Amino acid sequence: xxxxxxxxxxxRKKTCITNRYYYEVENFNTVLDMQIxxxxxxxxxxxxxxxxxxxSLSPNNNFHAFNAQKILRLAExxxxxxxxxxxxxxxxxxxxxxxxxxxxxxxxxxxxVSNLAQKMVETNKHLGYPLVYRLLKLTLVLPVATASxxxxxxxMKHVKTDLRNRMGDDYMNDACICYIEREILANVTxxxxxxxxxxxxxxxxxx
Numbered sequence: 234x235x236x237x238x239x240x241x242x243x244x245r246k247k248t249c250i251t252n253r254y255y256y257e258v259e260n261f262n263t264v265l266d267m268q269i270x271x272x273x274x275x276x277x278x279x280x281x282x283x284x285x286x287x288x289s290l291s292p293n294n295n296f297h298a299f300n301a302q303k304i305l306r307l308a309e310x311x312x313x314x315x316x317x318x319x320x321x322x323x324x325x326x327x328x329x330x331x332x333x334x335x336x337x338x339x340x341x342x343x344x345x346v347s348n349l350a351q352k353m354v355e356t357n358k359h360l361g362y363p364l365v366y367r368l369l370k371l372t373l374v375l376p377v378a379t380a381s382x383x384x385x386x387x388x389m390k391h392v393k394t395d396l397r398n399r400m401g402d403d404y405m406n407d408a409c410i411c412y413i414e415r416e417i418l419a420n421v422t423x424x425x426x427x428x429x430x431x432x433x434x435x436x437x438x439x440x
Contacts, residue, residue: 283310287372292343296335301327304368311371315364323364330362346372 234253248255286307289300301324308315308323315323334340339356343349350369353359359366411418 283307283375286310287346287375290346290349290369290372292334292340292346292349295341296331299331301331304365307368307372308364314367314371319364326362326364330365333358333361 234256235251238248238250238252238255240248286303288298289303289307291298304327305320305324308320337356340349340352343352346369350359350366350373353362353366353369
């Protein structure tokens with residue numbers, strides 16, 4: 234790796250750089266910079282911080298990524314779910330939590346937050362560390378909630394078109410639900426819809 238790099242196109246021309254410099258600086262670091270730039274374009278600072286804090290809950294490699302300060306910061310990002318007193322108690326709970334789980338062989342080969350939450354319920358440790366378990370549940374719900382929001386915005390493009398741009402909010406919400414949950418609504422019969430509509434209020438004629 235410390236030998237001089239030879240360019241295949243110009244074998245007789247000296248490059249004055251080593252093989253290590255060529256592969257590490259000109260190739261590896263360049264690709265790494267491109268990935269970091271792409272990450273910055275896709276995620277803002279708040280989202281990046283949120284993902285970093287979530288990563289501190291990972292049980293991989295015997296809780297190698299555990300960071301109490303980042304986990305506390307994660308709780309601060311959910312002010313409606315954690316009061317000031319609960320955040321103070323979480324600091325104490327985290328000290329006992331990491332010592333207990335690192336010393337438990339049942340948590341030695343954990344892989345992912347979902348497996349950690351499941352194992353905590355199986356061993357009743359979610360009762361001993363309720364604040365940590367609440368953070369785990371919020372972490373598991375976040376991707377689902379994000380995906381649901383993206384599905385809603387995507388469905389709005391199909392429901393509210395140029396020909397139907399004056400629909401009210403209530404009608405648009407109902408139409409979006411029907412579009413998003415169309416697989417479930419496919420099992421609803423026309424007769425059930427008619428009965429439901431008939432029972433909403435009295436009508437002059439029976440449908």
